Amino acid sequence: MKLVDEIERLKAKKNAVILAHNYQRAEVQDVADFVGDSLELARRAAETDADVIVFCGVDFMAETAAVLNPDKKVLIPDIGAVCPMAQMLLTATLKEARAEHPDAAVVLYINTLAESKALADCVCTSANAPAVVNAMDAETVIFGPDANLAYYVRRRSPKRIVTVPEHGLCPTHHQISLEDVEAARRQHSRAKLVVHPECVPEVQDAADHIASTSGMVRFCKQDEATEYLIGTEVGLLHRLKKEAPGKCFHAVSETAICPQMKMHTLSKVLRALEREKPVVVVQKEIAEAARNAVERMLQVGK
């Protein structure tokens, strides 16, 4: 039996749902029940009535699904799918920043481990970061771990933003340079530049539009142009080409590949469903505190 058929059979038998991030391999996106960005996946995870969630994304995303669904089994096909950015924020650094700025609110990017989220007032994603920061009842906001996303927020918020750590970044987005943009523009001079806010400031400043991955898809579908340069992980191009078949998309950098996101394969998805492991477990006290910060985010913009 084909892998996909067997995955479908087991999914129905076990009342499982497959959630996949926009950066997943094309074949994993195609077998998923829902493909989206971190915010959409968190919302889906909160709403699902499935008994089992197979989460095709990195560790912090699967943890968020587990935090929102303490009574469900959350599986991650490859336990090695660990986001390096999430590892950059240590809880000790966060506690020091809290002590230094006692009146500040703490807003953490969803790209953090549950133990960090447990210390936050609210979580945000790239889709809602300025809205969440502006919703805080404090003049100063401790924000982390992505310094590039902090740059994006600063330009859209009157709040004083203190970054923790000072130079956190996504290696995949940080390597997309202004030189890459200029080279891509020389090749495709009529294309609009659409980038993710995890890109470096000079790439953001050059862009026609900055958005989360799903925001990029929405923009490209609705916009009147027909050709785009896409500044994010290359996995998004699969969804863009599928959902806007009449338009033309080029990666700003063909090497913007997140190795961690690509760890999940169809065989691993099938194996996870068969064995019902690896299971994502978040310690109860951490999960409860982290849930408050995630649920507060889910209320923003409702």
Ligand code: SF4
């Ligand atoms: S693309 Fe960047 S932020 Fe996203 S999982 Fe990969 S390393 Fe982490």
